[in-house]
Amino acid sequence: MAPNQSARSGQAIGFFDFSNSMQRRHQFAVVDHHLSPWDAHICRALLESEGIPSFLTNEHHITANWQMSLVLGGVRVLVHEQDREAAHQALALRDSGVLEAALMEEQSVDPQTCTQCRSRQFRKEKSWVSIGLAVSVLLSFGVIFPPWKQKRCMSCGLSS
Numbered sequence: 001m002a003p004n005q006s007a008r009s010g011q012a013i014g015f016f017d018f019s020n021s022m023q024r025r026h027q028f029a030v031v032d033h034h035l036s037p038w039d040a041h042i043c044r045a046l047l048e049s050e051g052i053p054s055f056l057t058n059e060h061h062i063t064a065n066w067q068m069s070l071v072l073g074g075v076r077v078l079v080h081e082q083d084r085e086a087a088h089q090a091l092a093l094r095d096s097g098v099l100e101a102a103l104m105e106e107q108s109v110d111p112q113t114c115t116q117c118r119s120r121q122f123r124k125e126k127s128w129v130s131i132g133l134a135v136s137v138l139l140s141f142g143v144i145f146p147p148w149k150q151k152r153c154m155s156c157g158l159s160s
Helices: 037-049 059-064 066-072 081-096 098-107 128-141
Strands: 028-034 054-057 075-080 122-126 149-153
Touching (some): 028 081, 037 081, 075 081, 081 098, 122 128
Antiparallel strands (some): 028 075, 054 075
């Protein structure tokens, strides 16, 4: 076959065979959506670790202009129609906490404890300095900068 024959006749062009590519149509199903592209990438990675190919839509629009996330319906996670049920099962395991418990058991990560009193009860606080810095950056440069949070032990008051 000549490498420059037409693709309409179902012949090969160069080294690629396009004979069936135009007739195949893929059906996709939305299995999850997220307001943050980073959360959507984590969801996609989970599905792909289970052997389910997945794709994201609107991720670049929302990364460039995150205020449009609600308008666009968030970043959608798509899978092939035939993989929809397996994807829902994998996401149900994620939502139920089974995967997190297995990871904690495998990694044997201890919950955070206070170095002074060994308590595991903390509360997050925002310091006035970090709030002032965030407001000044917002007013000076127009950039939203979240204030820094610190943890304070609820038993002894030690901050970290």
